[in-house]
Amino acid sequence: MLLRAEGISRDYFRNGRDTNFFTAVKKTDLEIEKGSCTAVSGRSGSGKTTLINMLSGLLTPTEGRVLFDGEDIYAMSDSTRAAFRNRNIGIVPQGQTGLKSLTVLENILLPAVMYGNEKDKTEKARKLMKQLSIEDLEDVFANELSGGELRRMAIIRAMINSPRMIIADEPTGDLDDISTEAVMKLFDDCIKNGCAVIIVTHEAECLSLLDVPVTTLRVDDGVIKTQSR
Ligand SMILES: Nc1ncnc2c1ncn2[C@@H]1O[C@H](COP(=O)(O)OP(=O)(O)O)[C@@H](O)[C@H]1O
Numbered sequence: 001m002l003l004r005a006e007g008i009s010r011d012y013f014r015n016g017r018d019t020n021f022f023t024a025v026k027k028t029d030l031e032i033e034k035g036s037c038t039a040v041s042g043r044s045g046s047g048k049t050t051l052i053n054m055l056s057g058l059l060t061p062t063e064g065r066v067l068f069d070g071e072d073i074y075a076m077s078d079s080t081r082a083a084f085r086n087r088n089i090g091i092v093p094q095g096q097t098g099l100k101s102l103t104v105l106e107n108i109l110l111p112a113v114m115y116g117n118e119k120d121k122t123e124k125a126r127k128l129m130k131q132l133s134i135e136d137l138e139d140v141f142a143n144e145l146s147g148g149e150l151r152r153m154a155i156i157r158a159m160i161n162s163p164r165m166i167i168a169d170e171p172t173g174d175l176d177d178i179s180t181e182a183v184m185k186l187f188d189d190c191i192k193n194g195c196a197v198i199i200v201t202h203e204a205e206c207l208s209l210l211d212v213p214v215t216t217l218r219v220d221d222g223v224i225k226t227q228s229r
């Protein structure tokens with residue numbers, strides 16, 4: 001088992017009428033295997049981002065534990081967890097990300113420069129950029145990119161350290177059909193190489209582009225239900 005979530009839940013503080021917190025993700029157990037693909041679907045505000053942020057080491061659960069390879073990631077210090085995450089878990093965040101004052105290539109190489117092994121990843125970055133048709137943007141600053149270009153950059157950045165798990169929050173939301181196909185092909189390759197991939201998506205069609213089995217987690221008002229297909 002690559003990742004095991006034991007009884008995780010997450011409350012947020014909110015100034016409501018009778019209570020000052022509400023539960024965005026209710027108590028959940030989950031297991032993610034090496035080389036598996038998991039889709040997370042559900043309505044806006046149902047708790048998808050909260051769930052995957054807990055799984056990726058970005059958001060401490062109110063209760064419960066997240067074990068990656070048997071290691072309790074939230075028992076680590078912040079700096080140890082940041083290094084652990086950058087080596088083992090590739091994250092494609094929701095919304096647009098990237099350091100605007102760095103070029104596309106510099107953004108992509110950042111996790112490798114900060115936390116990777118010594119090996120130069122430039123060739124790998126170029127190969128992935130070509131696969132997602134952004135190779136001509138290598139030296140362009142991130143603040144000059146369109147939403148779809150930034151998204152493709154973030155996807156490659158998540159893959160650069162060959163993580164054991166990739167968690168992508170609506171990775172194809174702002175992509176056209178051709179880019180979506182290319183991105184799903186990269187995810188497919190990662191899965192076949194043993195990487196566990198978790199994709200939050202509204203778009204069931206993009207999942208049909210994968211030729212690996214997909215387990216779907218349906219999130220409804222903070223309650224997670226598993227559906228296999
Ligand atoms: N930092 C936060 N503080 C308070 N409430 C939050 C915070 N982040 C998300 N929420 C609330 O938690 C619920 C679930 O949000 P989220 O996990 O982002 O849902 P989804 O990704 O499915 O759209 C929503 O009602 C949202 O308003």
Ligand SMILES: [Mg+2]
Pocket residue numbers: 048049050094169
């Ligand atoms: Mg979300």
